[in-house]
Amino acid sequence: MRDRTENQIEFVFIRHAATKSNKEHRYVGKTDEPLSGEGIDTLLELKRGGIYPKADIVFSSPMKRCIETARLIYPLNTPIVVPEWREMDFGEFEGKNYADLKSDRRYQEWIDSYASLPFPNGESREDFARRCDTGFQKILGLMTLMSEKDRRRSKTVCAVVHGGTIMALLSRYGDGGYFDYQVSNCEGYRCLVQNDAQITDIEKI
Numbered sequence: 001m002r003d004r005t006e007n008q009i010e011f012v013f014i015r016h017a018a019t020k021s022n023k024e025h026r027y028v029g030k031t032d033e034p035l036s037g038e039g040i041d042t043l044l045e046l047k048r049g050g051i052y053p054k055a056d057i058v059f060s061s062p063m064k065r066c067i068e069t070a071r072l073i074y075p076l077n078t079p080i081v082v083p084e085w086r087e088m089d090f091g092e093f094e095g096k097n098y099a100d101l102k103s104d105r106r107y108q109e110w111i112d113s114y115a116s117l118p119f120p121n122g123e124s125r126e127d128f129a130r131r132c133d134t135g136f137q138k139i140l141g142l143m144t145l146m147s148e149k150d151r152r153r154s155k156t157v158c159a160v161v162h163g164g165t166i167m168a169l170l171s172r173y174g175d176g177g178y179f180d181y182q183v184s185n186c187e188g189y190r191c192l193v194q195n196d197a198q199i200t201d202i203e204k205i
Contacts, residue, residue: 008195015162018185023036033065066079067079088119167181187204
């Protein structure tokens, strides 16, 4: 991470802190749920431990749980909202967990497909990844403009998003598969984003 050049941006992806539904292992996508008290306590403890790097610019999903997380980690930065980074639409699985769905034939079919089938009346993984990438390309365009105005030093960019957003982007531009980049709440990755949008030097925070 130390050999950055003008053609690289240090990017930090952080999954938001936990919500009540996260603790109950529910599919929470379009439900705009706030952080739980326990989630906030865990996040602040990790912050005190110094795991989150300083950020020059902070981006966030529009979901409440991400914006709250961004403001708790980076209170001096106003998060820039990226609409395309909202969570996946889980359709009829929204708000449910394994206990609720284990008898649903459609859920078993989805599991058997290695999560490649679209959610019933929801979004497919391909559409979700494409949407996340649209937001990422917008960010890269904005960063290019900013770099042209200020070439004095490299910048560190933080994106507070959902676990699925991280998996979609890192699997698209990094070396691993979609599920290789799963992270728990409050965790994430540091990496370098090249000027051709390739992502390298991925490491967990």
